[in-house]
Amino acid sequence: MTTPITPAEPSNAQLVVAITARALFQLEDGHDLFEREGVKAYADFQRQRENEALAPGIAFPLVKKLLALNAGAPAGRPRVEVILLSRNSSDTGLRIFNAIEHYGLGIIRAVFTSGAPVYPYIKPFGAQLFLSANPESVRRALEHGVAAATILPAKSAGDSAGEASTPDEKEDVSGQLRIAFDGDAVIFGDESERVSQQDGIAAFHAHETERAHEPLSGGPFRGFLAALHELQQAFPARNSPIRTALVTARSAPAHKRVILTLREWDVRLDEALFLGGRDKGPFLQAFGADLFFDDSKHNVENARQHVATGHVPHGVSNP
Structure with a gap:
């Protein structure tokens, strides 16, 4: 208990x-x-x-x-x-x-x-x-x-295509609410993602390096993240019932702009995972996400092998 x-x-x-x-x-x-x-x-x-x-x-x-x-x-x-x-x-x-x-x-x-x-x-x-x-x-x-x-349910290992596991009423022993977010086109705008898709990863890294000190624009989930952060302030940081994570395909050197943007917004994310294109699902399972938000259908399908996932149909990946 x-x-x-x-x-x-x-x-x-x-x-x-x-x-x-x-x-x-x-x-x-x-x-x-x-x-x-x-x-x-x-x-x-x-x-x-x-x-x-x-x-x-x-x-x-x-x-x-x-x-x-x-x-x-x-x-x-x-x-x-x-x-x-x-x-x-x-x-x-x-x-x-x-x-x-x-x-x-x-x-x-x-x-x-x-x-x-x-x-x-x-x-x-x-x-x-x-x-x-x-x-x-x-x-x-x-x-x-x-x-x-x-919102899409997590698929268990034995699920066939189109089927998914049903939530049960077992309590999480920690009781902590854990929410994870993708970055581009979710928390942030999709302008950097457009560069990546149109011109390739090298152009994306050059774009982000040149603009490292220029805050990213806000995406559709900026307001929700801010509200969640404000609610977190009502609880002691060391024993909070809410824990958040950024789980992004970005890697160095594109990490710097993200960190400085969040600093500019004065918003706390408890964990930040810069995965450099690795599949997100196993990392979300390790984090223990109750829900993960991503705009990419590929990432959503991978993530929901492990955790409940919300598809955000926004930005260049969702014409």
């Missing part, structure tokens, strides 16, 4: 994460039925089972760790809020709220759109991150300036 971590001092920092029902719970059976037979069949299916708890979905372990950061927070001032966004109706969504109650998740706000897009409601809630199982919803959120990713 882990010892609760006491914040170093009161903080007004709040992290707001919006998540879809299909990312939080296993709703694929019902979704497949909807695709085959339509809304009425789906509605009947959910009503008949509304008192049966839904199984945990891809993002369930992550959400539990996020909400656990509220332990000891002042009443009415949670450090983290998770907002549920769903294309269900409020009627079929009752089963989802029942599952939230069953698992004791502290989620009190939700939007049910009866099939309409959910992304317009992300910004009014002030969410810094949106996680969905629907790639189109993720793209629309990114277009509207919200950090967003299509």
Whole structure:
């Protein structure tokens, strides 16, 4: 059993994460039925089972760790809020709220759109991150300036193509929330990645060396990283329940610009892995990432052999 971590001092920092029902719970059976037979069949299916708890979905372990950061927070001032966004109706969504109650998740706000897009409601809630199982919803959120990713489960060694492991309810003995980020086109803009893809690695290194003291532009996840960093400040650095890592294909001499950019932004990343093109998956497993964000489909497929991964469809790698 882990010892609760006491914040170093009161903080007004709040992290707001919006998540879809299909990312939080296993709703694929019902979704497949909807695709085959339509809304009425789906509605009947959910009503008949509304008192049966839904199984945990891809993002369930992550959400539990996020909400656990509220332990000891002042009443009415949670450090983290998770907002549920769903294309269900409020009627079929009752089963989802029942599952939230069953698992004791502290989620009190939700939007049910009866099939309409959910992304317009992300910004009014002030969410810094949106996680969905629907790639189109993720793209629309990114277009509207919200950090967003299509969350994909880790594949176990025995999984066949297209299948993935299901999260269980075993507790991480550390209880620490561990989030890892790619650099270019995720935390940073994609201008350097464009040089690499268009002109080659030698041109990329020359470009980054010449501009080592020129801060990189911010990518779609800069705001989320800043919010996560601010939340970290509420806890003692030596015993924080949050740990972050940069896991990038960059290597020396392209490392310098990254370090100086983060210094300019006054943002802390606990670990930085400059892998020089090595596969990221084994390193993410060694870090123990609860979730890793990357724009490259190749990196995403490699990473999800080991950890849950969010694809960020942004930048030159995602035309």
